[in-house]
Amino acid sequence: MTIPRTEPQGAASAEELTRWQRALRAQFPIITAQPELAYLDSAATAQKPQAVLDTVHTYLTTTNANAGRGTYTWANRTTALVEQTRDRVRRFLADPAPERSAVHFTSGTTEGLRTIARDWLPRLLTDGDEIVVPDADHEANIAPWLEARRELARQGVHIRVRPMPYQRSSGDYDHTALAELAGPRTRFVAATHVHHVYGGDMNIHRIRRAVGPDAVICLDAAQSVGHLPVSVADLDVDFVVFSGHKALALPGTGAVWARQARGPRFTPGGWSGSPNTVGIASLATALDWLDAAGTDRIERWTVALAARLTDGLRHLDAYEILGCQSSLAADSSVQRRQGIVTFRHRAIDSGDLGFILFSEGFMVRSDQHCQGSAGERTGSVRVSLHVYNTAEEIDRLLAVLASLG
Numbered sequence: 001m002t003i004p005r006t007e008p009q010g011a012a013s014a015e016e017l018t019r020w021q022r023a024l025r026a027q028f029p030i031i032t033a034q035p036e037l038a039y040l041d042s043a044a045t046a047q048k049p050q051a052v053l054d055t056v057h058t059y060l061t062t063t064n065a066n067a068g069r070g071t072y073t074w075a076n077r078t079t080a081l082v083e084q085t086r087d088r089v090r091r092f093l094a095d096p097a098p099e100r101s102a103v104h105f106t107s108g109t110t111e112g113l114r115t116i117a118r119d120w121l122p123r124l125l126t127d128g129d130e131i132v133v134p135d136a137d138h139e140a141n142i143a144p145w146l147e148a149r150r151e152l153a154r155q156g157v158h159i160r161v162r163p164m165p166y167q168r169s170s171g172d173y174d175h176t177a178l179a180e181l182a183g184p185r186t187r188f189v190a191a192t193h194v195h196h197v198y199g200g201d202m203n204i205h206r207i208r209r210a211v212g213p214d215a216v217i218c219l220d221a222a223q224s225v226g227h228l229p230v231s232v233a234d235l236d237v238d239f240v241v242f243s244g245h246k247a248l249a250l251p252g253t254g255a256v257w258a259r260q261a262r263g264p265r266f267t268p269g270g271w272s273g274s275p276n277t278v279g280i281a282s283l284a285t286a287l288d289w290l291d292a293a294g295t296d297r298i299e300r301w302t303v304a305l306a307a308r309l310t311d312g313l314r315h316l317d318a319y320e321i322l323g324c325q326s327s328l329a330a331d332s333s334v335q336r337r338q339g340i341v342t343f344r345h346r347a348i349d350s351g352d353l354g355f356i357l358f359s360e361g362f363m364v365r366s367d368q369h370c371q372g373s374a375g376e377r378t379g380s381v382r383v384s385l386h387v388y389n390t391a392e393e394i395d396r397l398l399a400v401l402a403s404l405g
Contacts, residue, residue, distance in 0.1 A: 012297065021301055024293055025388045029053070038393040040364045043196055043223055043340055043384030045245045048282075052248055055285040059278055067275050078277050085284040089255050092287045093240060094231035100260050104268055105275055108254035109222040110140040112241035113190075115256060116218060117144035118151075119269040124187055124216065127157050131188040132181070132211070134164040136171070136374040138196050141220040145190055163374065164191070170324035171198035179210040187263075188216045191237075193230070194223035197369050197376065198323030199306060199340030201228075208236040216262045222246055226290055227339060227386070228299035238262050244279060248286035253279030293387065302339030302385045305394055307332075309341045309383060312398040318405055320344045322380060339385040342369070348404065350379035357381070360400045362393075 012020065026032060027049040031039065039047060059081075065074035067082045086103040095101050106112040125131070133145045149159055165177035173191070182189075189211055192202055201224075207217055218239040224230050225240070226247025232240060238261065244253030253276055258266035290298070311330040313319050322342040327334035345353050354366025365382045368375075383397070 017297065017301060020297065021387060021390070024049075025390070027051070028388045031388045036361050038362050038389070038397065040362055040383045040385065040389065040393070040397070042386040042389075043246070043382065044365055045251065046226065046248050046386050047388060048248055048250070048286075049289050051289050052250070052282050052285050056250065056278055056282055059281040064278070067277055069274075081284070082275055082277065082280055085280050088284050088287050089257060092230075092291065093225075093257055094233045095257070096233040097259075102256075102258040102260055102266055104256045104258070104266070105280055106241075106254040106256060107252045107276070108243040108245065109220060109241050112254050112256040113140055113218070113220065114144040114147075115268050116239055116241070116266070117148040120264065120266050121145070121148045121188060122152055122155075122157075123264045125152060125157065125159050128159070128185055129187045130160045130162055130183070130185045131190070132162045132164050132178070132186065133190050134173075134192055135372040136164075136166055137192040137372055138220065138222070139370045139372055140222075141190050141192055142372045145188075160185075162186070164189075166374070170200065170326070171195060171322070172200055172324070173202050173207070175203065175206040175210045178207065182211040182215065186211055186215050188218070190218050190220070192220045192223075194221075194227070194338045194340070195323075196223050196340065197342050197371055197380075197382065199337030199342070200323060201335060201338055204235050204237065214262065223338070223340065226286070226298075227295070227302065229295045232257065232259065239266070244283040244286065247283070248289060249283040250276075250279045252276055253283050255283070298387045299338070301387055302389070303336045305385050305389055305391065306337040306339050306341050308391060308394045309398065310337065312394070313341070313343055313401070316398075316402055318346050319401065320346060322376065340382065341384075342380050342382040344378065344380045345401075345404065350381050353381050353404075356404065357397070357400065362397055362400070 028047050030047050063074050063077050065078045067079045089103045090098040133142055135142055149161055152159055162181055165174040167174045191207055194201055217237040219237045221230055221240050221242040225242035238259045240257040245251040307330055310328040313321050314328040327336055350366045354364055357364055367379050369382055
């Protein structure tokens with residue numbers, strides 16, 4: 001398997017970045033086979049480059065076996081592949097202490113968060129402890145912690161769940177209010193790296209300052225890993241959980257990275273069944289592909305496309321854009337959306353708008369986006385971008401939206 005490398009390496013002009021993007025877009029067969037369609041739903045799942053598809057075919061036709069259960073060649077290769085991919089995840093996340101950390105493969109972010117909540121969190125907490133939960137983020141980063149509270153209560157351990165404070169005008173975390181909320185019994189904080197509705201980077205580096213050096217921070221990185229650089233050397237968090245299928249790998253693939261520095265050691269409970277070996281193989285190649293492409297350049301590309309979309313939408317009175325209203329203009333100096341733009345038409349139901357857009361060749365998500373109880377209660381349309389999307393697609397989308405009044 002060969003990972004095609006493309007220029008530019010490092011800083012690039014807009015023209016160079018466009019050439020780089022065209023070369024990468026050409027590596028996605030499902031995208032190039034149907035150029036009349038614009039896939040704008042990468043926050044739900046990302047498309048797969050040819051290198052990942054080649055890895056899947058090669059693995060299944062040359063090596064397919066179970067891991068950790070045989071002594072023949074194919075089984076040994078598969079066992080080695082699983083362990084090597086754990087190391088690959090550590091390198092991709094810029095793990096500063098790989099000899100100490102753990103990587104556990106899951107079916108995705110939801111299972112990863114539930115594994116932490118079920119098998120690890122109860123060993124951290126005692127009666128009277130507090131946890132902070134982001135109840136306007138994705139339901140997958142809310143429900144597991146509430147389930148853990150209920151299970152602990154059945155065991156006679158009563159903990160307090162404190163809602164993460166937000167800046168209501170932007171959807172960002174209110175780190176000042178979080179610092180006032182956190183106390184000596186604050187043991188655990190669940191947070192999200194990039195918000196799946198508002199598209200904002202949630203400034204995770206400020207959470208550690210707000211909650212102090214001892215609280216455990218668990219990061220839902222479903223919308224950041226594979227979309228922008230994620231360095232656990234820079235983010236002082238204890239868990240990073242992500243979905244491989246949103247990072248160009250196969251569905252049913254994900255991982256939990258555990259720092260193993262605060263609280264008990266992370267060891268998933270129960271019997272370890274057969275791993276998703278082909279998914280793990282695809283994840284290793286997807287991470288290689290992303291490194292070769294450059295997640296810093298992928299971020300620059302998708303942020304620019306999102307800014308192009310918000311700049312166009314802000315001139316259309318029929319639409320309400322969700323999230324920060326200070327970052328809509330193309331020349332805004334406020335932090336940009338990370339490739340996710342969510343909006344409503346003031347007269348057309350979001351579900352109907354989704355059908356209309358598909359009839360024009362645009363695949364978007366249109367519902368409430370699995371947001372928690374403190375989030376949006378009215379449906380909306382979400383456009384989520386990756387490296388295979390183009391400025392021409394954004395301009396064509398804006399033209400269709402403008403035609404709807």
